[in-house]
Amino acid sequence: MKGIIFVKLNQFVDELWGEEFWDALLQEATLPSEGIYTSVATYDDEELFTLVGLIMLKQGLSAQQAQFAFGQWMFKELLLAAPPEAHKFTDVFEFLYGVQAVIHVEVKKLNPEAILPEFEFIQETDNSLTFHYISPRHMCYFCEGIIQGLAAHTGQTVSVEQPECVHEGGERCVMKVTKVG
Amino acid sequence: MAKSREELETRIAVLERKVEREKKARVMSEQHLEHHSRAVYEANQSLQASLAMAKKKQAELEFLRQTSGDVSSDISLQELISNTVELTGQFFSVECGLFIVTKDGEALDSQEDNIWRAPNQWVTDTEFFEQAVKFLPLHQQECLSMWLVSAIDDESSQAMSGFKWIVFVNFALLGDKIAWLAFFSRAEFIDEEALSVLGTAREHLLSGINRRVTDVNIRKRTVELQDTVNRLEQAKRQLIQSEKMASLGQLAAGVAHEINNPVGFIRSNLEMLEEYLQDYQTLHESMLRHIETAGQLDAQHYKELCDNIDLAYIQQDAKDLLGSNLEGLERVKEIVENLRTFSHSGDGKLERINLGVCIEGALKIAWNALKYEHIVENQIPNDLPEVLGNIGQLQQVFVNLFVNAAYAMDAGGTLTLKAHVTPDALLVEVRDTGCGMDRKTLDQLFTPFFTTKPVGVGTGLGLSVSYAILESHNVLTQVSSTVGKGTLFSLSFPLLDG
Ligand code: HEM
Numbered sequence: 001m002k003g004i005i006f007v008k009l010n011q012f013v014d015e016l017w018g019e020e021f022w023d024a025l026l027q028e029a030t031l032p033s034e035g036i037y038t039s040v041a042t043y044d045d046e047e048l049f050t051l052v053g054l055i056m057l058k059q060g061l062s063a064q065q066a067q068f069a070f071g072q073w074m075f076k077e078l079l080l081a082a083p084p085e086a087h088k089f090t091d092v093f094e095f096l097y098g099v100q101a102v103i104h105v106e107v108k109k110l111n112p113e114a115i116l117p118e119f120e121f122i123q124e125t126d127n128s129l130t131f132h133y134i135s136p137r138h139m140c141y142f143c144e145g146i147i148q149g150l151a152a153h154t155g156q157t158v159s160v161e162q163p164e165c166v167h168e169g170g171e172r173c174v175m176k177v178t179k180v181g
Numbered sequence: 182m183a184k185s186r187e188e189l190e191t192r193i194a195v196l197e198r199k200v201e202r203e204k205k206a207r208v209m210s211e212q213h214l215e216h217h218s219r220a221v222y223e224a225n226q227s228l229q230a231s232l233a234m235a236k237k238k239q240a241e242l243e244f245l246r247q248t249s250g251d252v253s254s255d256i257s258l259q260e261l262i263s264n265t266v267e268l269t270g271q272f273f274s275v276e277c278g279l280f281i282v283t284k285d286g287e288a289l290d291s292q293e294d295n296i297w298r299a300p301n302q303w304v305t306d307t308e309f310f311e312q313a314v315k316f317l318p319l320h321q322q323e324c325l326s327m328w329l330v331s332a333i334d335d336e337s338s339q340a341m342s343g344f345k346w347i348v349f350v351n352f353a354l355l356g357d358k359i360a361w362l363a364f365f366s367r368a369e370f371i372d373e374e375a376l377s378v379l380g381t382a383r384e385h386l387l388s389g390i391n392r393r394v395t396d397v398n399i400r401k402r403t404v405e406l407q408d409t410v411n412r413l414e415q416a417k418r419q420l421i422q423s424e425k426m427a428s429l430g431q432l433a434a435g436v437a438h439e440i441n442n443p444v445g446f447i448r449s450n451l452e453m454l455e456e457y458l459q460d461y462q463t464l465h466e467s468m469l470r471h472i473e474t475a476g477q478l479d480a481q482h483y484k485e486l487c488d489n490i491d492l493a494y495i496q497q498d499a500k501d502l503l504g505s506n507l508e509g510l511e512r513v514k515e516i517v518e519n520l521r522t523f524s525h526s527g528d529g530k531l532e533r534i535n536l537g538v539c540i541e542g543a544l545k546i547a548w549n550a551l552k553y554e555h556i557v558e559n560q561i562p563n564d565l566p567e568v569l570g571n572i573g574q575l576q577q578v579f580v581n582l583f584v585n586a587a588y589a590m591d592a593g594g595t596l597t598l599k600a601h602v603t604p605d606a607l608l609v610e611v612r613d614t615g616c617g618m619d620r621k622t623l624d625q626l627f628t629p630f631f632t633t634k635p636v637g638v639g640t641g642l643g644l645s646v647s648y649a650i651l652e653s654h655n656v657l658t659q660v661s662s663t664v665g666k667g668t669l670f671s672l673s674f675p676l677l678d679g
């Protein structure tokens with residue numbers, strides 16, 4: 001996982017629970033990186049899962065709640081790092097297509113070692129978009145959170161459900177985004 | 182609300198760790214940045230190198246493309262070579278190039294504009310030229326198999342000063358001539374790779390030169406061939422004429438006989454008529470004498486006198502003799518006329534002719550060979566359509582066929598002539614019941630000088646000449662023959678349009 005995710009997680013934790021909490025997480029986790037994160041480096045995915053696992057434990061949150069919150073907060077930060085193309089989208093659905101077609105592609109170009117999720121679009125109606133989220137990391141809750149953060153950015157209201165989810169015994173994760181109101 | 186000391190200490194410890202992490206992160210980032218910059222620099226370096234390499238390769242390719250393009254184009258040898266000098270000079274980035282042609286080690290023709298100077302211009306520079314050729318082994322007759330490089334020493338003349346290298350090659354041209362290409366470089370080092378590209382270009386050029394040299398040879402050979410064809414054509418015309426003369430000679434005896442015959446009987450008829458005239462004279466004199474003595478001549482006596490000389494017979498016979506003489510003269514006139522058409526056939530112009538008439542004439546000429554032992558069945562209808570032909574030449578053909586047939590039927594036989602119109606031709610058949618021919622003879626039938634006749638009798642030209650004539654009439658000739666049975670010549674004349 002790219003260092004930016006860790007740097008942002010650090011920032012997220014600092015904002016929410018304070019520097020002491022982050023320090024405590026690192027003290028307890030004893031990570032190979034010793035918690036020295038820079039956005040340009042790449043770190044083992046396990047470190048992220050360890051940190052998130054500790055947050056859940058200490059704050060009494062479910063995996064869903066923790067990843068969702070981080071994702072939701074994360075979107076505006078990702079947007080800052082996004083290629084210029086990302087700013088021309090004004091609609092959640094358009095943006096989601098754009099992530100698959102342009103944004104993640106550009107990210108991959110700049111960071112060849114990044115592993116980015118694939119979106120396989122299944123169905124679109126006037127107010128709903130259904131796609132298959134494909135990633136070895138299975139961070140579908142994080143994804144849900146990002147989508148909510150995205151909706152806040154475009155000023156739309158959406159609901160995100162997962163008709164299928166690997167964490168619910170499904171074969172795959174399917175995200176259904178519905179515009180509300 | 183003041184924090185407890187313990188709390189403060191904890192806070193300080195947290196912050197210290199944080200600062201420590203930040204410091205390390207910073208060092209890491211810087212290292213990363215450094216590493217990254219180095220990677221970028223190296224990537225850039227290698228990019229530039231490959232760009233330069235790509236440009237060089239492109240230049241090489243472009244050079245080879247242009248030179249090989251020239252080679253396969255239609256420009257002349259001279260142009261090809263001067264283009265090559267220009268392209269090579271530019272590709273090789275030299276200041277100066279040179280092109281000369283030598284024979285026996287000496288430079289040929291004018292030495293004007295034979296020096297190429299960058300960027301691209303041909304100039305005359307006698308001094309440079311004289312100095313430059315000293316570096317070429319012009320006396321050597323063998324052609325080089327690759328570009329040679331030799332160093333130019335410093336002590337050489339003013340004209341050559343500054344030049345470090347000469348790179349040269351030569352090619353064989355037609356007529357023991359040798360073309361030399363030389364390039365003069367001021368560079369410290371010669372680019373090995375460029376030399377190998379020049380090697381490839383040399384091979385292209387060589388094949389281009391060879392092709393042009395071959396072209397020149399082929400053109401020369403074509404001219405020679407055309408010449409031969411023309412001479413053959415002329416020889417053929419002469420052959421036709423001389424064969425005709427030969428057949429004329431052969432025919433002359435027959436023709437003489439043919440003419441002699443009527444001349445003979447005309448002569449004896451005239452002698453007879455002279456005698457009859459004498460008889461009239463006698464009659465006249467007896468009548469005069471009788472009138473002088475008796476003073477008159479009665480009918481009784483006149484009849485007696487007439488009977489004495491058999492006047493009634495004389496009158497009848499003289500009439501017959503005159504008729505026969507006229508006939509004889511007509512015959513002579515006819516023969517002479519036919520001989521004239523036969524011999525006046527030189528121009529070979531084709532006109533609408535009637536083959537029946539033509540064959541009739543040929544029969545008359547060949548008559549002497551046929552009339553005694555042979556039956557001639559001329560079944561050619563009178564109403565044949567006209568064809569395009571030269572009557573004299575075709576008569577020559579038929580005379581030859583008839584004479585050949587007569588010769589083949591030395592113990593007598595029948596010569597049958599037929600003609601009929603098929604959908605696409607006028608078919609004339611000449612059939613004899615002679616000795617026929619075996620395969621071997623048939624195969625050589627139309628070969629000039631092929632004859633089975635004894636030496637001095639046949640020329641063996643008859644059918645070869647006839648064949649040439651028939652070909653020029655677009656006549657299809659077919660022969661079928663059975664030994665001991667006879668021979669059939671079928672001639673298909675093309676029909677006139679419409
Ligand atoms: C706004 C522009 C965006 C940028 C610049 C961006 C960039 C990135 C980067 C750098 C990563 C880390 C990949 C790695 O380190 O292997 C990532 C992961 C991810 N992104 Fe985005 N992203 C953007 C928008 C989105 C949006 C709108 C979605 C949601 C639909 C999304 C879904 C994800 C998910 C779920 C991951 C986690 C990795 C995984 O699932 O395998 N991203 N993105």
Ligand SMILES: Nc1ncnc2c1ncn2[C@@H]1O[C@H](COP(=O)(O)OP(=O)(O)OP(=O)(O)O)[C@@H](O)[C@H]1O
Binds near residue numbers: 618622626634643
């Ligand atoms: N009608 C024929 N029957 C049998 N043999 C023939 C006949 N016509 C031609 N030949 C053979 O073909 C040979 C060549 O004929 P061609 O007319 O060319 O020459 P030639 O008759 O021998 O000589 P020339 O015509 O000069 O007197 C003859 O010698 C003869 O052997």
Ligand SMILES: [Mg+2]
Binds near residue numbers: 581639
């Ligand atoms: Mg003959």
